[in-house]
Structures are given as structure tokens and as C-alpha cells.
Amino acid sequence: MYQAVSQSFFGVDVGGTTVKLGLFDQDGHLLEKWEIPTDTGDRGSHILPDIAASVKTRITGTGEVAGVGIGVPGPVDQAGTVFRAVNLGWGVFNISEALGELLGGIPVFAGNDANVAALGEMWQGGGAGYRNIVLVTLGTGVGGGIIRDGKILTGARGAAGEIGHTYVRDGETEVCNCGKKGCLEQYTSATGIARLARRKLTGTGRPSSLLNQNISAKAVFDAVKEKDELAMEVAAEFGEILGKALAATANVVNPEAFVIGGGVSKAGNILFDYIVPYYNETVFHACRDVAFELAILGNDAGIYGAAKLALDNRAAEYGKLGS
Amino acid sequence: MYQAVSQSFFGVDVGGTTVKLGLFDQDGHLLEKWEIPTDTGDRGSHILPDIAASVKTRITGTGEVAGVGIGVPGPVDQAGTVFRAVNLGWGVFNISEALGELLGGIPVFAGNDANVAALGEMWQGGGAGYRNIVLVTLGTGVGGGIIRDGKILTGARGAAGEIGHTYVRDGETEVCNCGKKGCLEQYTSATGIARLARRKLTGTGRPSSLLNQNISAKAVFDAVKEKDELAMEVAAEFGEILGKALAATANVVNPEAFVIGGGVSKAGNILFDYIVPYYNETVFHACRDVAFELAILGNDAGIYGAAKLALDNRAAEYGKLGS
Numbered sequence: 001m002y003q004a005v006s007q008s009f010f011g012v013d014v015g016g017t018t019v020k021l022g023l024f025d026q027d028g029h030l031l032e033k034w035e036i037p038t039d040t041g042d043r044g045s046h047i048l049p050d051i052a053a054s055v056k057t058r059i060t061g062t063g064e065v066a067g068v069g070i071g072v073p074g075p076v077d078q079a080g081t082v083f084r085a086v087n088l089g090w091g092v093f094n095i096s097e098a099l100g101e102l103l104g105g106i107p108v109f110a111g112n113d114a115n116v117a118a119l120g121e122m123w124q125g126g127g128a129g130y131r132n133i134v135l136v137t138l139g140t141g142v143g144g145g146i147i148r149d150g151k152i153l154t155g156a157r158g159a160a161g162e163i164g165h166t167y168v169r170d171g172e173t174e175v176c177n178c179g180k181k182g183c184l185e186q187y188t189s190a191t192g193i194a195r196l197a198r199r200k201l202t203g204t205g206r207p208s209s210l211l212n213q214n215i216s217a218k219a220v221f222d223a224v225k226e227k228d229e230l231a232m233e234v235a236a237e238f239g240e241i242l243g244k245a246l247a248a249t250a251n252v253v254n255p256e257a258f259v260i261g262g263g264v265s266k267a268g269n270i271l272f273d274y275i276v277p278y279y280n281e282t283v284f285h286a287c288r289d290v291a292f293e294l295a296i297l298g299n300d301a302g303i304y305g306a307a308k309l310a311l312d313n314r315a316a317e318y319g320k321l322g323s
Numbered sequence: 324m325y326q327a328v329s330q331s332f333f334g335v336d337v338g339g340t341t342v343k344l345g346l347f348d349q350d351g352h353l354l355e356k357w358e359i360p361t362d363t364g365d366r367g368s369h370i371l372p373d374i375a376a377s378v379k380t381r382i383t384g385t386g387e388v389a390g391v392g393i394g395v396p397g398p399v400d401q402a403g404t405v406f407r408a409v410n411l412g413w414g415v416f417n418i419s420e421a422l423g424e425l426l427g428g429i430p431v432f433a434g435n436d437a438n439v440a441a442l443g444e445m446w447q448g449g450g451a452g453y454r455n456i457v458l459v460t461l462g463t464g465v466g467g468g469i470i471r472d473g474k475i476l477t478g479a480r481g482a483a484g485e486i487g488h489t490y491v492r493d494g495e496t497e498v499c500n501c502g503k504k505g506c507l508e509q510y511t512s513a514t515g516i517a518r519l520a521r522r523k524l525t526g527t528g529r530p531s532s533l534l535n536q537n538i539s540a541k542a543v544f545d546a547v548k549e550k551d552e553l554a555m556e557v558a559a560e561f562g563e564i565l566g567k568a569l570a571a572t573a574n575v576v577n578p579e580a581f582v583i584g585g586g587v588s589k590a591g592n593i594l595f596d597y598i599v600p601y602y603n604e605t606v607f608h609a610c611r612d613v614a615f616e617l618a619i620l621g622n623d624a625g626i627y628g629a630a631k632l633a634l635d636n637r638a639a640e641y642g643k644l645g646s
Binding site for chain 2: 253
């Protein structure tokens, strides 16, 4: 029989410039959050020792640390093998084993950062109440994470949900960060939306409130709310590309809900006015009955999801051992 | 402790004109297969009684019938709820309960036919040795089934894997069976390939061996093997559309292998010469390392997969109860 004791979990979200950490109780309450810089020197070899040292400062001795979850900016399989994380300088290794050892044997569970964020949003964010969601993060890039039956859909090599690099348009001349051309990210990320707007403005002589300012995704959607015609055309172009891509995604995994996060999601529900018509127009009829929600955890989605990953894995272990 | 006894499983594949049935032993050997007509009269109300009667004729009394699996041409969720099967006249009901009752309490497990076929191909077909596959069936239509970690990816409403109705082309004038325009199925099914060829031939005055015969997908790929230029252009058009769609699918679920089945797959490995270059050109780099295989179970994939569904579910129950 498993004996309930006071337990805590850590959620860790490794980014290219900072590592976010959160301490959670066994009921999923965030007790404290903080961050440390990401030291990408020496091929990222200081990152895990820095994380371990920081986690240890919060281990008080009362109660038990039941597990640590960690989200990594790169593909991670279910066994915790990282398949390179370019921004951190990391190659291929098992992060669960490596960090677990630094923490004196505390169980560590790892996932891709976008997938882990999706788990967080399903747990206590915009996807709460659903068990099958796709989180789409529209930020500097476009990330995706898929949750099915309450668990991360990892894929064979931890690369499931990478819809930001799905090919959506012929004839693109600029190159995406991934090295290809015509990726979803090039039109629907914050930078992509600004680019669509610049293309529509350049040399056309058309009037728009966007002409008088620094063009950003925020400026575009602010202008849409003021009924700026050119901005509304940009939003429609964005909505068509994203709506069709989400329809294609739904035909593959048939989620209950799409949760839209990242900086662009701050525009609010007006996004859905532009996405949903194209989604409904192109999706298979059996996948039409889907909810569209806004993410609400912001930058904390990663630490929430990482903690949930640890919590679920430990609960599964208890389930196997006991009762 | 679970006591091993001689056990048998039935795999049932319900089609619009015939129901295929297979009797398997507990080691997965197909002992016997047969079929009965599908009686779609009276809103399909005779289909399950007919299946139950046919199954009962094979219950010999020696050994135990451990389970029945059944594949249905429509969305089915994990609990066995069918969400309409238009070709059979079926509405919404729980098929596991309904058929289980007709069989005097034998456990019944149900899935969508394409998903179940994918499970069969993974088990003893072209996907053997993999645990994460996407089966794409290029027949009269285009079906898809996804297996992740050895299990069917069902989706929220049983509609996962419906890639045949993913929107792939603007400006289509003809309507797909699903009621929309521009679906993958319209260009990559057997009928779709023939249509691409007819469009290329009509009124162009171009020479081709296809001019002298009934145009079919088989005729097109036979002509490709003879280096018919027009046929090779059709194959390239087919390959570009399918290769890009499979790349988009891989970005979502990151499989180890694609398994290609259906009548078109009889063309053999030459298909991959046309699909794979477009796949590699557009897929996210982390998903590039994928295998392309031909399905090998043909029309038996459904009964194999249905039996495997029953076998896995019973094994999971024993696992929970015993050891």
C-alpha cells in the first residue's frame, strides 16, 4: 500500500536564455517560481548542474521530492533521450538519467518544451476540461504540442506536433529558420504576420494606419480592431493559412480543442474570427466539432506541464506498485 | 494468477457489401477466414445479428473465445461508440455492448476500419517491427490509420487519421465524396490518379500509350514502368501531392514508417520514387528519418487488426487483474 506523505514536484522549463523553475505541491498548486540564466557555454555542459544546484536550494527536508519534470527545446523521446537541442549546444544523451544523477536519484521525466507546455495548458490552462488538445504557440516561431488521452503525443523521435514547419505555400522566396521555404511559421508567427503586412504595404501606396508605425503582429491586430482594411486583409491571409493547417492537423489527430498561445494570442478572440471559417471550410466533417480556446498560462505553461509530467509518471508508478 | 487456457479470438471487418471474419488462435495465427454479405436493409439492423450468428457457428466448445474485435466503416471512439456509419445505415450506438450482448457476453472491442487495418499491418503486415506507423490506403478512396506505441490513435471522436479529406489544392471544380473540393483523395486514390491522367490527355493531343486503353491507376503506373512521358508526369503530380501531405502528417505524429496499401500499392516500390523526394523536400528535418513500406495483408488487414485489438485489450485486462 502506498503511504501518502507530503510531496513536492519541480517543473523546469529550459529556454535559450533563461531556465524557469517552479515548485509545486502534490495537489498541483504552484508554491514558488523563479528563474536562472541559461549558460550555453561549453556546449551547454553547465546547464544541468546549474539546474540541480538551484533545485537543491528549495529542498527543505520536510516532505519528499517526488519528481522533477523538465521541458527541453528539442526532440525528446519517452525514455528521456534528447536528440540534439541546437540552441543549448546539446547533442544526444539521456537527460532523465543525467539530471537524476545530479539530484541524487530523484526521478526525472523529460519532454519537448512545446509538448510539455501543451500538457500544462491542458492541466491548468486554456485546455482545462479537455483530454485531447493541440496547443499552437504563435510567438517568434510557431510551436505545437499534442495531448491525447491526457498524455503527450511524443512520436517516434520526439518530433510530434512540429506543425510550425509544415509546408503551406508554394513560391516563397525567403528562407525559414529551419532552412526550408514555405513553412507555416513564415506566415503565422508574430514575425510572419508582420512580414505579411509589410509585403502588402510595400510599394502599393495603399492607405493604412500601419504605415505610421513599427509593424508588428500586435500593431496588425490593433489595426484590425479599428477596422483598418489592409490590416483585415493581412488577418484574413493569416487566418486562411492557419485555419487550413489546423484543419489538416485535426484530420490527423482529431482533437477536442485547439488552444492558441504565444504572443500573437494576446490579440484575443478576434483571432478565431479569422481562423475558424477557413478551418470549417476545409476540415473533414467528423472533425468539425472542435473548440478553439486561448492559452492562459503564458510563460508558465512550461513549468506547469513539466510538473504535471512528473506527477503523472509517479502516479502511474504507484498505480503499478500498489493498491 | 491468470491461468493460461486454449483461447481463440475473432476478427471482424464490416464493409459496405461484405463482412469479413477471421478466427485466430491466441498466438495470432489465422486459423480460418470467411465472409458473409452485408445486409444494409432496415437501417443495417440485421448486420450485427448476422455477424453474431456466423461467429457462433465457429465456437466449438473446446477452448475459450477470449474476445472479438470489429472494424467499422465510420468513426468509433475508444468506448466502442459508433458515430454514424453512413454506408451501413447506422446511427450513434455502442457496438461493443450491442454485439457483446448478442454473443452472450463475449468481450467485444471496436475501432474504425482504417485504424484497425493499420493495427493489422503493424502486427503482421508491412509495418511489422515498428510501433509507430501511419497506414495510408490508396483505393477507391484514401483512408488513413495511425498507430502510436503499438496502439490505435483514435482521436476525440474516432476520426483520427482521416487524411484522405485533407485539403490540398485550390481551384478544384469537382466535388469529393465528402462534399468538399480539393481533398487529397481526389488526386491520390485510384480514381483520382485516373482523373489526373484524363485531365492531362484531354484535348492536349499529346502522345501516350494511355490513349489506347481504359485509363486506370494501374494503366498509369504500368505506363510509367514503360517510361511513358505523360504517365510519368501524372505520377509526379500524384507524388508531389501525396509526398507533401505525408510530410504534413509526419510533422504532426512523427511516425517511424509510412505503410502504403490499397489497390494503388500494387504498383510497388516505384510509387516511392515519386512520393519520397517531395516528402523529404517539405518535411521537418527531425521527421525525415522515416521508412516507406508497402502493405502486405491486402483485404485481410482488417480481420488481423480487429483480432489484435481484442487480443491487446484482453491482455491489458489480465495485466491489471493478475501477475
